[in-house]
Amino acid sequence: MENLRDAVVDLVYLVCAVVIILGLKRLSSPRTARSGNQLVAAGLLVAVGVTLLDPHIHWRPANIAVMLIGTVVGAAGSIYLARVVPMTAMPQMVALFNGMGGATAALVAVAEFQRFVASGAVTAGERVSVAFGTTVGSVAFTGSVIAFLKLQELMTGRPVRFPLQIPLNVAVVAGIVAMWAWLLGFAGSSASVWIMFGLALLFGILLVLPVGGADMPVVISVLNSMTGLAAAAAGFVLENQILVVAGALVGASGSLLTILMSRAMNRSLANVLFGAYRTRAAGAAVAEAKPIRETTVEDTAVLLAYANLVIIVPGYGLAVAQAQHELAELANELEKRGVEVKFAIHPVAGRMPGHMNVLLAEANIPYDKLYEMEQINEEFQRADVALVVGANDVVNPAARTDPSSPLYGMPILNADQAKNVIVLKRSMRPGFAGVENELFHMPQTRMLFGDAKETLKRLVEAGKSV
Ligand code: NAP
Numbered sequence: 229m230e231n232l233r234d235a236v237v238d239l240v241y242l243v244c245a246v247v248i249i250l251g252l253k254r255l256s257s258p259r260t261a262r263s264g265n266q267l268v269a270a271g272l273l274v275a276v277g278v279t280l281l282d283p284h285i286h287w288r289p290a291n292i293a294v295m296l297i298g299t300v301v302g303a304a305g306s307i308y309l310a311r312v313v314p315m316t317a318m319p320q321m322v323a324l325f326n327g328m329g330g331a332t333a334a335l336v337a338v339a340e341f342q343r344f345v346a347s348g349a350v351t352a353g354e355r356v357s358v359a360f361g362t363t364v365g366s367v368a369f370t371g372s373v374i375a376f377l378k379l380q381e382l383m384t385g386r387p388v389r390f391p392l393q394i395p396l397n398v399a400v401v402a403g404i405v406a407m408w409a410w411l412l413g414f415a416g417s418s419a420s421v422w423i424m425f426g427l428a429l430l431f432g433i434l435l436v437l438p439v440g441g442a443d444m445p446v447v448i449s450v451l452n453s454m455t456g457l458a459a460a461a462a463g464f465v466l467e468n469q470i471l472v473v474a475g476a477l478v479g480a481s482g483s484l485l486t487i488l489m490s491r492a493m494n495r496s497l498a499n500v501l502f503g504a505y506r507t508r509a510a511g512a513a514v515a516e517a518k519p520i521r522e523t524t525v526e527d528t529a530v531l532l533a534y535a536n537l538v539i540i541v542p543g544y545g546l547a548v549a550q551a552q553h554e555l556a557e558l559a560n561e562l563e564k565r566g567v568e569v570k571f572a573i574h575p576v577a578g579r580m581p582g583h584m585n586v587l588l589a590e591a592n593i594p595y596d597k598l599y600e601m602e603q604i605n606e607e608f609q610r611a612d613v614a615l616v617v618g619a620n621d622v623v624n625p626a627a628r629t630d631p632s633s634p635l636y637g638m639p640i641l642n643a644d645q646a647k648n649v650i651v652l653k654r655s656m657r658p659g660f661a662g663v664e665n666e667l668f669h670m671p672q673t674r675m676l677f678g679d680a681k682e683t684l685k686r687l688v689e690a691g692k693s694v
Contacts, residue, residue: 241470247271320379330368333458337361357464365458370432387504388437438504453482492575494637523674529690535612545618554684556591574622614646620659649673
């Protein structure tokens with residue numbers, strides 16, 4: 229009977245794994261992403277449900293209470309956060325959830341080691357899984373907490389440096405390596421796992437402290453893949469196949485996302501993680517008093533109405549202003565007048581990959597109007613207007629021309645090649661990278677200051693009387 233239940237659980241796990249993989253595949257297109265998400269959620273729900281049939285579970289009242297409380301608190305907390313947290317704060321929410329995953333994997337590894345020891349000899353495979361899960365899960369936990377604190381502005385977003393930082397890092401890593409050696413080479417004891425746990429928690433903090441806020445989304449992606457790997461290790465410890473599969477998928481997708489983001493920012497991962505050790509922390513650039521030209525809503529409405537091609541460049545500010553619906557309305561009005569309107573999407577516009585796609589999809593802007601950087605960059609030359617809405621770093625020409633700029637080498641949208649550039653933002657404050665933008669001072673550029681939502685609303689109104 230127990231064997232039959234084992235077989236049924238394994239079979240359902242296999243089906244769930246296939247469903248989750250198919251769901252992930254659907255995330256690759258905005259058209260199918262929503263159903264993909266639902267498919268993955270359904271696969272995970274069934275996997276969690278069927279785990280309760282596992283014949284090895286001890287149905288003691290204390291265990292049932294822990295599972296029930298964990299499920300209710302976890303589900304209620306997630307549903308609440310998913311409703312109240314705005315899209316712009318998604319990276320720190322991912323960091324928080326990710327940290328929970330890392331902590332769970334580490335605690336499972338530590339707790340299971342005590343059980344292995346109590347039940348006799350611990351196999352080499354179990355020791356490797358415990359060491360890996362404890363180290364990687366703990367680093368992911370505290371690293372994610374620091375990433376959360378930085379992004380939520382509960383601590384400084386700048387790289388944190390302090391005396392003897394490098395020797396301290398080396399000492400902590402050496403300590404972790406020694407604990408691995410003790411555990412794997414000399415059968416170790418509970419003390420080795422506990423010390424490893426403590427040192428890895430400390431290393432997570434040390435790893436993320438010197439990373440600047442601008443690089444935090446990349447770091448979160450790295451930590452995310454670490455959590456996945458730690459969960460996979462927990463799967464080996466618990467002999468649970470679905471945990472191994474799900475952990476490996478998270479690990480792989482986190483790694484791919486890290487590579488994509490680093491490539492889009494033209495940075496190596498080593499540069500993101502350890503760049504602060506080579507350079508002095510850059511202060512936010514102090515804008516020199518260079519001339520700018522301001523424009524008005526009325527003049528911009530006329531310019532847009534008589535254009536042949538308008539390329540809209542959305543950025544983080546569009547998400548902050550939640551102005552996607554007003555932007556869609558403006559695009560519609562212009563199209564009614566026969567103006568060709570295209571949206572240029574930079575791969576790291578906003579605060580996470582796909583941020584702009586999700587935002588514009590919310591306002592029902594058709595996908596075929598959204599162009600990736602490589603597809604649209606040539607077209608800026610023939611655009612009458614590049615309308616930059618809350619974007620900054622992704623159109624900063626310093627990325628092409630100024631080797632001293634932190635943005636140097638990042639591929640950018642060629643907004644500066646359009647005949648006219650209109651920039652919607654609230655002030656001359658810099659973008660995420662904290663550097664000044666030469667585009668705002670170019671002769672073809674006009675600044676239209678104000679909150680993007682308000683300005684777009686007024687532009688739609690003004691356009692009606694042109
Ligand atoms: P950005 O450089 O952060 O600039 C956003 C601009 O929006 C700011 O200059 C701000 O100027 C303006 N803004 C903010 N609120 C606004 C409002 N309510 N109305 C109008 N304007 C508003 O944004 P980006 O060009 O999208 O570049 C993204 C940055 O994030 C890049 O540096 C990228 O490397 C980094 N990053 C992104 C990812 C990702 O996956 N997407 C990952 C890692 C790093 P004011 O304050 O003057 O209004």
